[in-house]
Amino acid sequence: MIMSRIEARRDEDTVAAGPLVDRLLGGLPAEAVLTDPDVTASYAHDMASFCPAGSPAVVVLPRTVEQVQHVMRTATELRVPVVPQGARTGLSGAANATDGCVVLSLTKMDRILEIDPVNRIAVVEPGVINAALSRAVAEHGLAYPPDPSSWEMCTIGGNIGTASGGLCCVKYGVTAEYVLGLDVVLADGRLLTTGRRTVKGVAGYDLTRLFVGSEGSLGIVVRAVLALRPKPPEQLVLAAEFASGAAASDAVCRIMAGGHVPSLLELMDRTTVKAVNDMARMGLPESTEALLLAAFDTTDPAADLAALGALCEEAGATQVVPAEDAAESEMLLQARRMSLVALEAVKGTTMIDDVCVPRSRLGELIEGVERISEKHGLTIGVVAHAGDGNTHPTVCFDASDPDESRRARESFDEIMALGLELGGTITGEHGVGVLKKEWLAREAGPVSMEMQRAVKRAFDPLDILNPGKLF
Amino acid sequence: MIMSRIEARRDEDTVAAGPLVDRLLGGLPAEAVLTDPDVTASYAHDMASFCPAGSPAVVVLPRTVEQVQHVMRTATELRVPVVPQGARTGLSGAANATDGCVVLSLTKMDRILEIDPVNRIAVVEPGVINAALSRAVAEHGLAYPPDPSSWEMCTIGGNIGTASGGLCCVKYGVTAEYVLGLDVVLADGRLLTTGRRTVKGVAGYDLTRLFVGSEGSLGIVVRAVLALRPKPPEQLVLAAEFASGAAASDAVCRIMAGGHVPSLLELMDRTTVKAVNDMARMGLPESTEALLLAAFDTTDPAADLAALGALCEEAGATQVVPAEDAAESEMLLQARRMSLVALEAVKGTTMIDDVCVPRSRLGELIEGVERISEKHGLTIGVVAHAGDGNTHPTVCFDASDPDESRRARESFDEIMALGLELGGTITGEHGVGVLKKEWLAREAGPVSMEMQRAVKRAFDPLDILNPGKLF
Incomplete structure (x- = not known):
């Protein structure tokens, strides 16, 4: 439907690049408006596989709230779709361009405006890199916990748009829990302020949380008040090897039922362990069918790890290796960090799923x-934020082989069906974008979809904000 | 506008109690439909002062989701307003009846449906008492942290409706952070399921969080999936006396800037200390102008309290008294627990404000x-969740004295104005209800109010869900 509307607009010639660009230049400096097709094409898509991407009419790089307001007013006037973008590290196509759209890149709005150690908040622009914020607040003895794997590249605005997770979530929760307030430019260019600068606040509907995870479809986040935590002590890591995925999963259940709160609890299945072993000669024994990595950042992590190690042994761990210090911890985490690269090396291309199930499943x-892997004759490695039940089954395939690509997509879908069957969700932290639109409808059901569309209409009646994403 | 609509309906005689009650009885047993005016009048209001309350046409006490759906279908058909209620312990009039409404009491839907220690979740009906849930999950070594002062009486549904806080928030956060998913009966009787049973999940808009704090104005929560935490060790308490509120506040800033994470950090100002002293002969020295209570539930709370005590002394504490054990801790907390009763004894009536400011202010x-207290010649005690900057300035007045009542209301409003001036919010945890409607508009501003109303219309186009609350 959206495509046909865009085509209809084209027939009427209302969005020819000329007038659109002229109007944009009325409120943006020339260097902030990119029209060279070779350049704009490089803003076409994020890092998701199997997601269609159109050609932007223009890419804008505003530096101020007022400039963003000008872009949205122009887009509303001309009925042009706007696709907001951060670093385009997303994995669901939520930042993919649609034909003839304005790509609104927030990457130049990258100032940290405030770090307040007494109130434990930071105020930032959306283009701030996650790692840059982490380093800046660390100088004040503080931490911004959400740590998606792309943290050295991804932006806070993108993190808010996709409600990002990471490795820390098992102890510290997800992005939604760290966003206290937002400045948002609405579809028509008005500026909305939501939420608060205080720890608590319940004045009116929680519009802040509504924007978190809305994938740029309700408004453009131009400023965020983020909650910070005291920087925890350095974490100490333990690796446990298991003879089966089932035994490792059993260990996860024992750890969580036992009341432990690890700062990290990651699992790699045998396919992933083998891929990492092949790539890096980690020297993991061939008998290792699953590897569990756990960490504590408590005042006595060695004692906590000892208790956790005992539970791993009860669950049948073949070997338990606690790190002695930070350096050893880092070495143990290397295996986890290499997982996706190692799986990518198997066949050249991967498709990373993001199914979250109750951890007991x-x-x-x-x-x-x-x-599913056997049925389709494909290599699928499972890397999981095990403590959260959030798995990333990663389908390895040769993208130049159409049949293998088809099977990859089929297995990807079957994994989501399995996740739903087990009481889970199709996406724990990567979002819906264009990749999982049909699956969102399947998970949420017709009443929820109707209410979500009603919310969308309330904020974006002309459907110009990232149209075609989510639903 | 709402009142005039109700009157218009009356003129047409479409909501005369007869037909409404008959229709309700078509889907509810007789004992679940109360019409005796003496009985229905007892459901007219919650615990807020200065809030108008109307006369319900009927009170219904459904026991099943289907019965709630029947009530809402009936209400939609007859265009009758519905006021959902829990235990009516709220402090903003959000549960107050409007003339001719159906009071929908969820108190009979009070089953704990599931407690799952591996996945750390509970599934509950809305009428479950907060303390009942806390005790039930404690048997599994788990905790449901949100602990409003009314926890022995208030319901989880009410906690969700008002996004309740409590004493634990400084370490464990507020209700919103513990609600993973909801079943909600919409205005027209359809059943909406939001959220998830998993730790993480980002499929679609966060409708769950939108319902938390919506004061029954968007739908009727009939089931909730709640996140639990491992039960923490017993907390150990410290009391610190200060010669001024400023010194106590300075101590709070030093504690939080120092990276401490107490499980409780409460402040009582001199008025409150005096009221408690007068009532209970606590033996606090007359020179005590402010009392700070702090606690840790860590593995070595005594060590943590010692560090915190040192910071209190740096800030000028005149005395620092750490408890030796749980019994002494409980004694120290008594002063805090008595605060509101003691302040009520001053003049017979109190009006409890709920301003949250950045803790540095x-x-x-x-x-x-x-x-403000001096200006109006009134006693106003401040009790505060100091670690959160969430204060409860409590205006003491004689409700039978019209002039004093007027001054009480004026001072109440001036305190909210002061809160906004200091970068805070008019309500940290009690909500807006009818008490703070004008103030919500003042805090949120016209763009936010417009978007909040748009959300309201999306969920409740006929304005039958708790009309006249929030805005």
Whole structure:
């Protein structure tokens, strides 16, 4: 429907690049308006596979709130779709351009406006890199916990748009819990301020949380008040090897039922362990069918790790290796960090799923993925934020082979179906974008979809904000 | 406008109690439909002062989701306003009846449906008492942290409706952070399921969070999936006396800037200390102008309290008294627990404000309240969740004295104005209801109010869900 509307507009010639660019230049400096097709094409898509991307009419790089307001007013006037973008590290196509759209890149709005240690907040522009914020607040003894794998590249605006997770979530939660207030430019260019600068606040509807994870479809976040935490002590890591994914999953259940709060609890299945072993000669024994990595950042992490290690042994761990210090911890985490690169090396291309199940169903998910992998004759490795039940089954395939690509997409969908069957969700932290639109409808059901569309209409009646994403 | 609509309906005689009650009885057992005016009048209001309350046409006490759906279908058909209620312990009039409304009491839907220690979730009906849930999950070694002062009486549904806080928030956050998913009966009787049973999940808009704090104005929560935490160790408490509110506030800033994470950090100003002393002969020295209570539930709370005590002394504490054990801790907390009763004894009636400011502005808030108190010749005690900057300035007055009542209301409003001036919010945890409607508009501003109303229309186009609350 959206495509046909765009085509209809084209027939009427209302969005020919000329008038659009002229109007944009009325409120933006020339260097902030990119029209060279070779350049604009480089803003066409994020890092998701299998997601269609159109050609932007123009890319704008505003530096101020007023400039963003000008862009949105122009877009509303001319009924041109606007696709907001951060660093385009997303994995669901939520930042992919649509034909004839304005790509609104927030990357130049990258100032940290305030760091306040007494109130434990930071005020930032959306283009601030996650790692830059982490380093800046660390100088004040503070931490901004959400740590997606792309943290050295991704922006806070993108993190807010996709409600990002990361490795820390098992102890510290997700992005939604760290966003206290927002300045948002609405579809028609008006500026909305939501939320608060205080720790608590319940004045009116929680519009702040509504924007978190809305993938740029309700408004453009131009400023965020973020909650910070005291920087925790350095974490100490333990690796535990298991003879089956089921045993490792059992260990996860014992750890969580036992009341432990690790700062990290990651799982790699046998396919992933093998891929990492092949790539880096980590020297993991061939008998290792699953590897669990756990960490504590408590005052006595060695004691906590000892208790956790004992639970791993009860669950049948073949070997438990606690790190002695930060350097050893870092070495153990290397295996986890290399996982996706190692899996990518298997066939050249990967498609990373993001199914989150109740953690008690983790073992069933891993077994189910094995069955799907065998059925399609494909390599699928499972890397998981095990403590959260958030798995990333990663389908390895040769993108130049159409049949293998088709099977990859099919297995990807079957994994989501399995996730729903196990009481889970199709996306724990990567979002819906264009990749999982049909699956959102399947998970949420017709009443929810109707209410979500009603919310969308309330904020964006002309459907110009990232149209065609989510639904 | 709402009142005139109700009157218009009456003129047409479409909501005469007869037909409404008949229709309700078509889907509810007789004992679940109360029409005796003496009985229905007892459901007219919550615990807020200065809030108008109307006379309900009927009170219904459904026990099933289907019965709630029947009530809402009936209400939609007859265009009758519905006021959802829990235990009516709210402090903003959000549960107050409007003339001719259906009061929908969820108190009979009070089953704990599931407690799952591996996944750390509970599934509950809305009428479950907060303390009942806390005790039930404690048997599994788990905790449901949100602990409003009314926790022995208030319901989880009410907690969700008002986004309740409590004493634990400084370490464990507020209700919004513990609601993972909801079943909600919409205005027209359809059943909406939001959110998830998993730790993480970002499929679509965060409708769950939108319902939290919406004061029953968007739908009727009939089931909730709640996140639990491992039960923490027993907390150990410290009391510190200060010669001024400013010094106590300075201690709060030093504690938070120092990276401490107490499980409780409460402040009582001199008025409150005096009221408690008068009532209970606590033996606090007359020179005590402010009392700070702090606690840790860490593995070594005594060590943590010692560090915190040192910071209190740096800030000028005249005395620092750490508890030796749980019994002493409980004694120290008694003073805090008695605060509101003691302040009520001053003049017979109190009006409890709920202004939350950045914690760095706490001292200014306390001083400002003193000025307002002197100006109006009223006793106003400040009790505060100091670690959150969430203050409860409590205006003591004689409700039978019209002039004093007027001054009480004026001072109440001036305290909110002061809170906004200091960068705070008019409500940290009690909500807007009818008490703070004008103030919500003042805090949020016209763009936000317009978007909030648009959200309201999307969910409740006929304006039958708790009309006249929030805006």
